[in-house]
Amino acid sequence: MTFPPPGAVPARPPSPYRVVMRKEETADTSTIVLDPVRSALPPFDPGQFAMVHGFGVGDVPLSVSRLEGDRLSHTVRSAGAVSARLETLTAGTVVGVRGPYGAGWDLSAAAGRDLLIVAGGLGLAPLRPVIGAVLAAPEGFGRVNVVIGARSPGDLFYGEEFETWRTAGATVLVTVDRPDETWRGDVGVVTGLVGRTGFDPGRAAAFVCGPEVMMRATARDLLRRGLPPQRIQLSLERTMQCGTGHCGHCQLGPLLLCRDGPVVPWNVAEPLLAVREL
Numbered sequence: 001m002t003f004p005p006p007g008a009v010p011a012r013p014p015s016p017y018r019v020v021m022r023k024e025e026t027a028d029t030s031t032i033v034l035d036p037v038r039s040a041l042p043p044f045d046p047g048q049f050a051m052v053h054g055f056g057v058g059d060v061p062l063s064v065s066r067l068e069g070d071r072l073s074h075t076v077r078s079a080g081a082v083s084a085r086l087e088t089l090t091a092g093t094v095v096g097v098r099g100p101y102g103a104g105w106d107l108s109a110a111a112g113r114d115l116l117i118v119a120g121g122l123g124l125a126p127l128r129p130v131i132g133a134v135l136a137a138p139e140g141f142g143r144v145n146v147v148i149g150a151r152s153p154g155d156l157f158y159g160e161e162f163e164t165w166r167t168a169g170a171t172v173l174v175t176v177d178r179p180d181e182t183w184r185g186d187v188g189v190v191t192g193l194v195g196r197t198g199f200d201p202g203r204a205a206a207f208v209c210g211p212e213v214m215m216r217a218t219a220r221d222l223l224r225r226g227l228p229p230q231r232i233q234l235s236l237e238r239t240m241q242c243g244t245g246h247c248g249h250c251q252l253g254p255l256l257l258c259r260d261g262p263v264v265p266w267n268v269a270e271p272l273l274a275v276r277e278l
């Protein structure tokens with residue numbers, strides 16, 4: 001056995017980044033905006049992730065939710081000890097950041113195509129840089145359709161950007177599972193809205209991110225509508241520790257998702273997800 005395994009990324013110490021802004025998105029989710037304290041890490045691509053280290057608690061993988069020069073934004077949901085700490089960090093706090101890690105969204109594979117960007121819950125975070133990139137280069141793509149689902153109206157975030165995306169030419173459809181008395185929009189799962197975009201399976205490509213059950217249902221719905229599996233990309237989540245393809249925590253069949261993913265096409269993901277994990 002060779003060590004490090006072939007394709008492993010060299011392990012590096014975290015680089016210090018300072019929180020310059022924090023925006024509460026929902027009751028348990030905030031976006032933290034980070035600037036490098038000294039030198040910046042190499043540029044991230046949409047869909048890549050960082051290992052973000054809260055001093056004294058540990059590190060977690062977080063997708064980059066906005067890319068602006070050397071500045072990184074992460075939208076963090078409080079799920080356990082580390083993410084809870086990161087979610088509540090205030091401006092001025094220094095964290096450690098490693099990355100960029102993983103394979104992001106393959107935008108070149110979607111060049112010239114109509115896009116279907118389907119997000120469930122926090123899955124919108126790694127897709128926001130895709131939306132930003134395609135709307136900034138509209139000549140490179142066909143029609144842009146964004147379909148967003150959340151558990152309830154209170155779980156929706158980036159809402160103030162939906163109108164900006166529409167003004168830039170995107171169709172943006174939003175649905176919730178559980179409406180409240182103020183909600184006047186759609187109710188139900190995202191697959192219910194996909195057909196409403198009127199996308200042409202012959203010329204579309206899809207980017208899907210959300211809970212695994214939502215991604216499976218969406219991929220199967222898109223297949224049924226005639227989209228070929230290699231044109232459906234999804235971002236998979238497994239527990240990650242090193243982020244560099246050394247520790248094996250994120251293994252899925254022959255893949256180490258921190259290195260070979262998290263974004264994989266459905267034709268690769270489907271047979272691996274069909275195997276029950278112990």
Ligand SMILES: Cc1cc2nc3c(=O)[nH]c(=O)nc-3n(C[C@H](O)[C@H](O)[C@H](O)COP(=O)(O)OP(=O)(O)OC[C@H]3O[C@@H](n4cnc5c(N)ncnc54)[C@H](O)[C@@H]3O)c2cc1C
Nearest residue numbers: 060061062063075076077079080081082083237238239262
């Ligand atoms: C590539 C990648 C990108 C991610 N991007 C984001 C992001 O942008 N924003 C964000 O808030 N979260 C993101 N996550 C999930 C985040 O990393 C986990 O919520 C975090 O690691 C939980 O760690 P903790 O120490 O806070 O909680 P823990 O105490 O470790 O876990 C708390 C709960 O979360 C579950 N959990 C732990 N790790 C994961 C995981 N990887 N996926 C799903 N559930 C998990 C545990 O089973 C447990 O139920 C991402 C995960 C991956 C693999």
